[in-house]
Amino acid sequence: MNPLLRKSSWLSVPSFVMHRYIERIIRVSRRLLDNYAGIREPEDKIIADSQAFWNNLSNQGRDGGPAHFRGQSIFADDNRWVGLGENSLRIFYRLAGQDWLTKKPRRILDWGCGGGSCAVHFAPAAASYYGVDITEASLAECKRQVEALGLHNFEPVLFQAPEPERVARLIDKPCDLVLSTYVFELLPSKEYGRRVLRTIHELLADEGLAFIQIKYSTHKLNSMSYRWGYSKNLGNMTTYFIEEFWTMARECGFEPQLLYLEPVQPLNNDHHFAYFLMEKAKGS
Numbered sequence: 542m543n544p545l546l547r548k549s550s551w552l553s554v555p556s557f558v559m560h561r562y563i564e565r566i567i568r569v570s571r572r573l574l575d576n577y578a579g580i581r582e583p584e585d586k587i588i589a590d591s592q593a594f595w596n597n598l599s600n601q602g603r604d605g606g607p608a609h610f611r612g613q614s615i616f617a618d619d620n621r622w623v624g625l626g627e628n629s630l631r632i633f634y635r636l637a638g639q640d641w642l643t644k645k646p647r648r649i650l651d652w653g654c655g656g657g658s659c660a661v662h663f664a665p666a667a668a669s670y671y672g673v674d675i676t677e678a679s680l681a682e683c684k685r686q687v688e689a690l691g692l693h694n695f696e697p698v699l700f701q702a703p704e705p706e707r708v709a710r711l712i713d714k715p716c717d718l719v720l721s722t723y724v725f726e727l728l729p730s731k732e733y734g735r736r737v738l739r740t741i742h743e744l745l746a747d748e749g750l751a752f753i754q755i756k757y758s759t760h761k762l763n764s765m766s767y768r769w770g771y772s773k774n775l776g777n778m779t780t781y782f783i784e785e786f787w788t789m790a791r792e793c794g795f796e797p798q799l800l801y802l803e804p805v806q807p808l809n810n811d812h813h814f815a816y817f818l819m820e821k822a823k824g825s
Contacts, residue, residue, distance in 0.1 A: 636798070647718055663720065664687045664695065712744060715745060735793065753817045754815065755817070
């Protein structure tokens with residue numbers, strides 16, 4: 542008889558190990574139901590849960606690592622925090638060209654700016670740098686990081702999760718670039734992602750650029766969208782097949798130009814990232 546099946550063997554397993562094992566079985570079972578039986582939480586519940594999660598995380602002194610706060614969680618390693626933003630800038634330069642940010646001062650919008658890991662690399666090239674987020678704490682932290690560089694071009698834009706379209710009414714000038722990294726996988730659903738893309742399209746100047754990172758799906762179960770349990774599953778809440786996001790972007794008025802895939806990203810211990818460089822289609 543397999544020793545792992547003996548009752549005495551199970552009794553000797555530490556309780557915390559057993560708890561994790563049972564929790565994993567529950568999660569896998571729920572994933573099977575989620576993807577093959579179509580079980581989902583209601584959209585409005587996920588949206589409300591997302592707002593509550595980020596409010597609690599940053600406004601009550603909790604670990605701000607998921608929001609990329611400098612010095613917290615895995616970003617206690619400052620090289621990791623700086624490196625993550627540098628990596629996004631490197632990919633942007635590879636797609637858009639090394640001189641795009643330096644040709645003239647730009648109006649740049651950072652959707653889901655969090656703790657500013659991208660802002661400190663992109664803001665120096667901006668005439669105005671709009672940080673967009675759903676919590677005041679993230680906006681305050683991002684502003685603090687930008688101002689530590691001696692810059693005074695940061696403009697905070699706060700909205701509530703149920704109303705992403707409101708952002709287009711809060712910014713009265715068209716933007717040359719909208720960037721969003723490590724955000725789309727945290728959004729409540731693909732349809733919500735479509736709403737954000739449409740809002741970004743509205744915010745962009747004619748032929749402006751969007752630099753959007755998503756998590757891409759493979760046909761493996763653990764790469765698919767979760768759509769339940771936001772606080773436990775936020776890193777895979779919404780994922781897309783590459784061609785699916787490309788098509789959706791075109792439907793929202795973009796012309797996807799280039800794509801960069803990053804199967805593994807050790808700086809944040811994650812994987813399956815895709816970076817899209819898209820232009821606002823003429824006349825759209």
